[in-house]
Amino acid sequence: MSESMGNLRRNMMCGNLRDVNAGQEVILMGWVQRERNLGSLLFVDLRDTTGISQIVFDSTEDEALFKKAVTLRSEYVIAVRGKVRIRSSINKEIPTGDVEVLAEELKILDEAQTPPIYIKDDDNASETMRLKYRYLDLRKPHMQENLKLRAKTAKITRDFFYDNDFIEVETPFLTKPTPEGARDYLVPSRVSPGEFYALPQSPQLMKQLLMVSGMDKYYQIVKCFRDEDLRANRQPEFTQIDIEMSFVDVDDVISINEQFIYKLFKELKNVEIDLPIRRMTYKEAMERYGVDKPDLRFGFELVDISDLVINCGFKVFSDTVQNKGVVKGINVKGYGDKFTRKDITSLEEYAKTYGAKGLVWIKLTKGGITSPIAKFFGDEELKNILDRFNAEKGDLILIVADKLSVACDSLGNLRNEVARRLNLLSNDDFKLVWIIEFPLFEYDEEEKRYVAKHHPFTHPMDEDIDLLETEPQNVRAKAYDIVINGDEMGGGSIRINNSKLQSRMFKALGFTEEEAQEKFGFLLEAFKYGAPPHGGIAYGFDRLIMLFTNSSNIKDVIAFPKTQSATCLMTDAPTNVSEKQLEEVHVKVDIK
Structure with a gap:
């Protein structure tokens, strides 16, 4: 009875x-982790958000209290008053x-009833059960630690930017739908029938x-x-750390953010990263690593042999x-003997998921040399290919021919994937790089036109502005991403603040003046009254927490996450609503 x-x-x-608390009277409160009845002694592990203490109930000291304690079960919530003493059997x-x-x-x-999942870090509960009983899952020590580190990171962030004269401003959640690359979540308006707000994909325009x-x-x-x-x-x-600054160019934004990143690593991991952080152009990243978020903790760089073949x-x-x-x-240098024919077939299937034939x-x-294609090459041709890869005994070369x-x-x-299979990815090794000079545009095969790689307000490199109308594919952007261990942790750009240049950008994207006004009229109107040069960056806050907690699953750093199908197993959201609620917002549901 409670x-x-x-x-x-x-x-x-x-x-x-x-041990310094020995002899003191304390009052502890928490959940029963487990109990062990040894006859005249009952040991209870009591847990709260800070850890576990062992409580002893001795029948020879107080029989009535002992009988009451015997009724305790796992996850009962209790308060205990008692004296601290040194344990006879130390638990290190x-x-x-x-x-x-x-x-x-x-x-x-x-x-408490018997919980459907164990409250311990190695319970092996399925993700479905963990999300359905999230309030129990969050009792686990590692989940508690993740949320504490998340809170600490938020505090470090606020302290840093406050100390550097940034102003924290909240922007609205109910806003105008604008094209930003993904679908908007729409919210119907009760007072404006047939009209909708959108939840922001980012606070970019604000x-x-x-x-x-x-x-x-x-x-x-x-x-x-x-x-x-x-x-x-x-x-x-998801959560962003969103930042914007006036009267800046690329170097200014990168400089203040390197100080911020340095502070995060120092306070959260006690790691002093080297400043300035290395910079690499988008072109170099693609040529050497194939992606614009390269993991620099290992080699295996891409090698082009097109001219040789x-x-x-x-x-x-x-x-x-x-x-x-x-x-x-790529040359998997020195690890060729780690991969059997079956392993290589598995790697081929993996490459096919990214379009390789x-x-x-x-x-x-x-x-000697083993390869199903060796017979197609003369000795000199094969030697040239191997030299290009700097190949030696013990190497494995993997090649893709495609667009x-x-x-x-x-x-x-x-x-x-090869590095993962070889266990080359250490969580204690941090390789940071700025990727700069992204393309301003990318070609959309479906729409048969150029679209903004980031967003339509990204400023082109000054020396590329004259190419907007004639060579849009060659225009570079004043854009930058911070990449840590192969993950994009943040990205931003300098923005266009000149109305004439903005009009040229819209034209290059295929917007008519009417379309530009309809989608972005409020921003364009504001620009008429004097806009400073400005730029900023946004970090994926959840991704940063994953990095600093060594988590491989984003759900482990969010208190109440959704499933892959965007549902909440705990609350059963999304769910149906009543006809009355639909009528109030002037919405009819027609599911075919």
Whole structure:
């Protein structure tokens, strides 16, 4: 039967007890982790957010109290008053293992049914069960630690930007739908029948308006929403650290953010990163690593052999190059003996998921060269290829022949997969790089036109502005991403603040003046009254927490995440609503 706390008030946390507390009277409150009945003695592990303390109930000291304690079960919520004493049997596995509390008073604050999942880090519960009973899952020590680190990161962020004269400003969640790359979550308006708000995919336009407002330096830690098909480690609602600055160019934004990144690593990981952080152009990243977020913790860089095989006897290679494709590969240097034929077939299947039609391999062993394509090449041709790869005994060369985008994408991801299989990715090794000079546009095959790679307000490189109308594919952007261990942690750009240049940008994107006004009229109107040069960056806050907690699953760093199908198993959201509620917002549901 549940009791009230009465006069008991907690004066100590379970995880904070140490040998210096011996002899003190303490009052602890928490959940029963487990109990062990040894006849005349009952040991209870009591857990709160700080850790575990051992409580002892001794029948020879207080028989009535002992009988009450015998009724305790896992996850009962209790309050205990007692004296701290040194344990006769020290437990070095927990910080409180030197001491225990001899109970003198017990109150059962709430009873509990047997939980459907164990409250321990290695319970092996399915993700479905963990999300359905999230309030139980969050009791686990590692989940508690993740949320504590998340809170600490938020505090460090606020302190840093406050100390550097940034102003925290909240921007609205109910806003105008604008094209930003993903579908909007729409909210019907009750007072404006047939009209809708959108939940923001980012505060992009609002933070630019804050610069027009003269705020000078802005930031916020903000929720963003995107109604898109979810992939691994994406959520329909996620958190950004959003930043914008006036009267700046690329170097200014990067400089202040390097100081911020340095502070995060120092305070959260006690790691001092080297400043300035390395910079790499988008072009170099794609040529050497195949992706614009390269993991620099290992080698296996892409090598282009197109010029060597354009007229070779292996038609897959020669035909690809003659049809304006490329032949590229990676050298898994020194690890060739780690991969069997079956392993290589598995790697080929992996490459195919990124569009590759196949995967050619060359293995250099003590017995010589092994490859299904060796017979198509003369000795000199093969030697030139191996020299290009700097190949030696013990190496494995993996090659893709395809159009440039497929070759880069498949090999760029394949090198990461190979490194994972070889256990080359240490969580204690941090490689940071700024990727700069992104293309301003990318070609949309479906729409048969150029679209903005980032957003339509990204400023082109000054020396490329004259190419907007004639060579849009060659225009570089004043855009930058911060990449850590192969993950894009943040990205931003300098924005267009000149109305004439903005009009040229819209024209290059195929917007008519009417379309530009309809979608972005409020921003364009604001620009008429004097907009400062400005730029900023947004970090994926959840991704940063994953990095600093060594988490591989984004759901482990969010208190109440959604599933891959954007549902909440705990609350059963989304769900049906009543006809009356639909009528109030002037919406009819027609599911076919």
